[in-house]
Amino acid sequence: MPAAGKRRESDLIKEAEAVVIECSDGVALHGHIWSATSKRSNGNVVINPASGVAARYYHYYARFLAEHGFDVLTYDYRGIGLSRPERLRDCGYRWRDWGERDFDAALRFMEAQRPGRELFVVGHSIGGFLPGLSAHCDRVARMLAVGAQYGNWRDYAPDHRGRLFAKWHLLMPAITLLAGYFPGRCLGWLEDLPKDVALDWAFQRGWNSPRSAAKKDASKSFEDFHAPILGLTVTDDEIATVQAIRRGLYHYRNARVEEVLLAPDDLGFPRIGHFDLFHARHAAGFWLDTLLWLRDGTNPWPHKKPPEHLVFA
Numbered sequence: 001m002p003a004a005g006k007r008r009e010s011d012l013i014k015e016a017e018a019v020v021i022e023c024s025d026g027v028a029l030h031g032h033i034w035s036a037t038s039k040r041s042n043g044n045v046v047i048n049p050a051s052g053v054a055a056r057y058y059h060y061y062a063r064f065l066a067e068h069g070f071d072v073l074t075y076d077y078r079g080i081g082l083s084r085p086e087r088l089r090d091c092g093y094r095w096r097d098w099g100e101r102d103f104d105a106a107l108r109f110m111e112a113q114r115p116g117r118e119l120f121v122v123g124h125s126i127g128g129f130l131p132g133l134s135a136h137c138d139r140v141a142r143m144l145a146v147g148a149q150y151g152n153w154r155d156y157a158p159d160h161r162g163r164l165f166a167k168w169h170l171l172m173p174a175i176t177l178l179a180g181y182f183p184g185r186c187l188g189w190l191e192d193l194p195k196d197v198a199l200d201w202a203f204q205r206g207w208n209s210p211r212s213a214a215k216k217d218a219s220k221s222f223e224d225f226h227a228p229i230l231g232l233t234v235t236d237d238e239i240a241t242v243q244a245i246r247r248g249l250y251h252y253r254n255a256r257v258e259e260v261l262l263a264p265d266d267l268g269f270p271r272i273g274h275f276d277l278f279h280a281r282h283a284a285g286f287w288l289d290t291l292l293w294l295r296d297g298t299n300p301w302p303h304k305k306p307p308e309h310l311v312f313a
Contacts, residue, residue: 058074
């Protein structure tokens, strides 16, 4: 990041309150609360990052939500960003810990910090899947799930499937097994990851085998999630295709899910992809539209439904 970018981030972070969130197993997570700038609160928001993405990427969006009446919590999962331990090798953190322990702790923390308000979730990529793993997921009032999926290679866009399979399901686990953790930052592939998180992602441990006890336990926990979900992706997202988000959101069987498929042209840009929607360039467009869902429960794009025939195998 250029020096100017670092200065901007340094100035931005001064607007938030640094917090420490203690999980049920004693692991401490680090994050920030962005307090609503208006007297009237529209509720609490917890932002769940994508895999390998530090919470700082969502700070501009968090400030935007705070400027529109929300109290917002951003935080790093265990093993990521500010929540990285001194020794990442052999820390034993698993992917599902991010939902069962980390999101669960973040949810309860925000309830305690800002009691008596509705709680909303903005989940990006795996962050839209994790809430269903929380024992307290029934407390969520509404969720915006952006590109919510868990990296099943069968759902990658056909033109990119071979490259993405090689990158995330061959090279990533091989490098991880050699290094004892995934050195993503060194490679320019997002943040570093704990070994078991990377291997869970690469090998889909627990999610795809119908006989897996982990999958059955996970599916059972999702039954308590009843909040409406707006599940959104874009046509040029080679990772979170319609099939991918349907596979991920399928677990929320007791929730009302509305699907949205946007094209980059709908948002005034030539390309969006998997990571762009939380960039500040979308503040005057996409970000404003998300307020309708978070504040009012209104789908801003009711006529942008994906074709029904696109299903996961």
